[in-house]
Amino acid sequence: MLQQDLSIVSNKVIAKDTYEMVLEGDLVQQIKRPGQFIHIKIGEGFSHMLRRPFSIADYSLETNQLVIIYKVIGEGSKWLSKQSDQSFINVLGPLGNGFEIDHLANQNVLVVGGGVGVPPLYALTKQLSQRNDVKAVLGYQSSDSVFYEEKFNKYANTTVATNDGSYGEEGFVTDVINQMQNQVDYYFACGPLIMLGAIQLQLRDTQGLLSVEERMGCGVGACFACVCEADNEKGYVKICQDGPVFHSNEVTL
Ligand code: FES
Structure with missing residues (x-):
């Protein structure tokens, strides 16, 4: 650092x-x-x-x-x-720890981002695409808030959803995932807590990593704004110091 x-x-x-x-x-x-x-x-x-x-x-x-x-x-x-x-x-x-991806090769990988949770998934998608088949589902409020669709499309089969239906699919990222026929071997998600919680439930039988950055305050362990219930001996994690990336079954959102 x-x-x-x-x-x-x-x-x-x-x-x-x-x-x-x-x-x-x-x-x-x-x-x-x-x-x-x-x-x-x-x-x-x-x-x-x-x-x-x-x-x-x-x-x-x-x-x-x-x-x-x-x-x-x-x-x-x-x-x-x-x-x-x-x-x-x-x-x-x-x-922060970032996304561990070295163990993934020749997998069907799903990347899911919502709003300001989309950015950290871009470099991830680039790197994943070198050895895996990647699908991306990106959710935004409306057409004027959409960004990086073309950039993601270079590395992943990308679907955009907007809450008001003004661009792409109408609805939430979870609606798009519901319609997916193909098997997902592993997933990555970043976005609002409510979205992450819904995906955690929807993909409960699939392994994945969640970036819980929405919960971050000071970013250096001083404010305790980022404490999150977790399945470990302490019973909690600090997102800024222990994360922001966690295994999907590690944190309770
Ligand atoms: Fe302040 Fe983690 S963001 S302690």
């Missing part, structure tokens, strides 16, 4: 209230797996929100660059959206 000023290569809108930021610096060399996150120092004068966690959507060890995708929902993310190319932001990371 490093703390470093990374340069902003680009910072642009890719969907409604949704930005893609490309960052460059040596810290990228320490990323081990998709599903890890970084902790960004947000602005000046935000006493309660010095750093915020952001999942890594993509990264390249060759170019020394990583990508985050974030939604503008408050003062901190608004500040981030105003940062211009070639300026620097302070980043701590990479943090």
